[in-house]
Amino acid sequence: MTSGHGHANGSALRDNGGPVKFLALVAKHLRHTWVRAGSTVAAVGLCVFLFCGLQSVLAEVDSYVRTRSPRRLITSNLLSGGLPLAHGPRIQRVPGVRRVAAGLIFAGFLRAKKEGRAEPGSAATQWTTFFHNMAVEAEPYFAMNPELRVPPDQFRGFLADPRGCVVGRKLAAKLGFDLGDHFFLESIVPAFQKPSGPFEFVVRGFIDPDLENHPGTPADVMFFHLQYLDVLPRVRGWTVNFMVEVEDPARAAEVASRIDGLFENSGEQTITGTEKAFAADLAAQAGELSQLLNGIGLAVCFTILLVTANTMSMAVRERRTEIAVLKTIGFRSAQVMALVVLESLLLGTLGGALGVAGTAAALWAVNAMPGVVLPGLAAVSLRTTVMLLALGMALAIGLLAGLLPAWTAYRARVTEMLRAT
Numbered sequence: 001m002t003s004g005h006g007h008a009n010g011s012a013l014r015d016n017g018g019p020v021k022f023l024a025l026v027a028k029h030l031r032h033t034w035v036r037a038g039s040t041v042a043a044v045g046l047c048v049f050l051f052c053g054l055q056s057v058l059a060e061v062d063s064y065v066r067t068r069s070p071r072r073l074i075t076s077n078l079l080s081g082g083l084p085l086a087h088g089p090r091i092q093r094v095p096g097v098r099r100v101a102a103g104l105i106f107a108g109f110l111r112a113k114k115e116g117r118a119e120p121g122s123a124a125t126q127w128t129t130f131f132h133n134m135a136v137e138a139e140p141y142f143a144m145n146p147e148l149r150v151p152p153d154q155f156r157g158f159l160a161d162p163r164g165c166v167v168g169r170k171l172a173a174k175l176g177f178d179l180g181d182h183f184f185l186e187s188i189v190p191a192f193q194k195p196s197g198p199f200e201f202v203v204r205g206f207i208d209p210d211l212e213n214h215p216g217t218p219a220d221v222m223f224f225h226l227q228y229l230d231v232l233p234r235v236r237g238w239t240v241n242f243m244v245e246v247e248d249p250a251r252a253a254e255v256a257s258r259i260d261g262l263f264e265n266s267g268e269q270t271i272t273g274t275e276k277a278f279a280a281d282l283a284a285q286a287g288e289l290s291q292l293l294n295g296i297g298l299a300v301c302f303t304i305l306l307v308t309a310n311t312m313s314m315a316v317r318e319r320r321t322e323i324a325v326l327k328t329i330g331f332r333s334a335q336v337m338a339l340v341v342l343e344s345l346l347l348g349t350l351g352g353a354l355g356v357a358g359t360a361a362a363l364w365a366v367n368a369m370p371g372v373v374l375p376g377l378a379a380v381s382l383r384t385t386v387m388l389l390a391l392g393m394a395l396a397i398g399l400l401a402g403l404l405p406a407w408t409a410y411r412a413r414v415t416e417m418l419r420a421t
Contacts, residue, residue, distance in 0.1 A: 037347060043304045044351025044397055045358060048390045050300065052359035055386045064216030065276060070249035071098075072144060072275040073256055075242040082238040083268050088137075090262060091242060096255040098247050101141035102226055104240035106133045108185030110175070111198050131171055133185060133222040135229055144245040147214035148223075154179070154205030164204035165224040174220075174368065177203045191234045199228065244272070304397060341399065348398020352391045356382070359390075 075091065077083050085102055092100045110129040138159060142148055150158070150166050158164040167177060177183065186198035201224055209217040230236045246255045256272035263270045360382050367380065 040347050041351045041354060044348055044394055045354030047300050047304045047397070048352050048355025048394050049358045049362075051393060052356060052382060052386055052390045053362065055389070056359070056363065056380050056382055059383055059386060060216060060380045067214050067216050068274070068276040069144075070252060070274060070276065071245050073244040073246060073252060073259070073272050074275055074278040075244055075259055075270050075272040076240070076278075078260075078269040078271045081268075082240055083242065083270065085237050085239055087263065087268070087270070088239075088242060091244060091259055094255060094258050094262065096247050096251055096258070097244055099140045099144050099245040101137040101144065101243045102239035102241075103134055103136035103141060103243060104226070106135050106185065106187050106192055106224075106229075107189050108133045108187045108192075108199070111184035111186055129175075131220050131222060132218055133224070135226040136223055137226050138223065141223070141243060144243065147210040147217045149208045149210055150205045158204035161202055161204055162225055162228055163200060163202050165201045165222055166205040166207050167203055167222045168219045169206040169208055171220040171222065172203065172206055179203055179205070192229065192232065194231065243275070344401050345395060345398040348394045348396075348401070349391075351397075352394025355394065356387050356390055 075083070075087075082104075088100050088102055091097060108130075110131075142150065142155070154166070158166050167175075172178075175183075181203045182200055183203075184198040184200050187193055201222075207221065207223075209219050211217055211219070226239065244255070244259065246252050252274055256274075259272045260270050363380055363382055
């Protein structure tokens with residue numbers, strides 16, 4: 001009678017509620033071992049966070065590379081260093097060239113002093129507030145970069161002011177800039193530093209990048225006149241590279257070869273390639289770092305898999321009596337196995353959700369900061385594909401970690417488990 005009554009209760013427990021009863025049993029056990037369960041969830045969450053963060057940045061870099069115009073070439077010094085501005089007119093005369101614009105990355109950090117808002121002692125350089133800023137020959141540069149849209153009246157004001165600059169609208173909002181505001185930048189490059197102090201700039205326009213047709217276009221960016229740097233003796237008459245627009249993208253390689261042939265025997269030989277190839281080369285350099293980080297990430301994932309598997313093995317050992325009782329009252333071995341797998345999957349799911357939420361929050365915080373971690377890139381976002389891959393990885397960790405302990409629970413005999421207690 002007693003055995004039949006126990007079997008009846010077990011049948012009722014299995015039949016009433018089904019998966020809900022399973023979840024209730026799992027939740028009850030996790031509450032009793034909340035420290036270990038919480039640390040396991042945090043470990044899986046860290047793994048997912050690292051994966052999502054790295055893949056989001058790489059996806060943004062890839063988007064930037066893929067959308068570079070095939071009409072634009074980049075001409076740089078073959079042996080690194082600068083190029084004389086006198087190369088510009090010569091490049092312009094090469095057959096197939098439409099426009100040429102010199103430019104360089106200024107690498108300036110924001111100074112605290114700002115017109116109308118300065119406070120005593122606030123003129124120190126804010127080394128944590130860095131954004132992408134470039135000195136360019138403005139008129140041809142913007143003509144060959146139509147994705148950098150500036151209202152015509154603001155662009156005319158920018159061209160008329162030697163100290164003028166145009167700033168990405170989102171960046172201006174972060175920094176609190178309005179039209180006509182003055183601010184100061186100091187470069188980390190010694191050759192771009194004035195003995196008299198930082199360079200002063202005036203906001204003359206806002207850039208609204210065309211992200212719909214040109215995804216990955218830099219959003220947190222500022223441009224100013226290359227001629228403004230003529231006060232620096234070491235910079236006057238020089239640039240770092242030239243951006244060249246060609247008439248026919250199909251003849252870009254031919255034009256690039258002609259440009260390099262023009263300076264083959266000069267003291268400043270050049271190397272010219274497409275903008276896409278130039279961006280891809282930079283991405284490849286970042287890719288070497290990403291391979292290292294991916295390797296570290298795989299090692300972390302494997303370690304977390306072992307930790308989670310150990311957690312589930314300990315859970316099964318601690319629940320020997322409970323598992324024996326469940327089997328005694330009528331739970332089949334397959335159901336007990338499913339119970340253990342469900343617990344492991346739940347830990348993986350919670351860890352995945354924590355990692356995805358943490359990544360989204362971190363990217364939001366970075367995008368909201370006045371300075372950007374990756375200068376020149378548009379705002380990095382957590383893409384749906386990356387999020388789904390990360391959640392799938394978390395579930396895979398949970399499933400793999402739970403299979404062996406679940407199989408142990410499946411094969412365990414009631415008498416052996418009771419004897420072990």
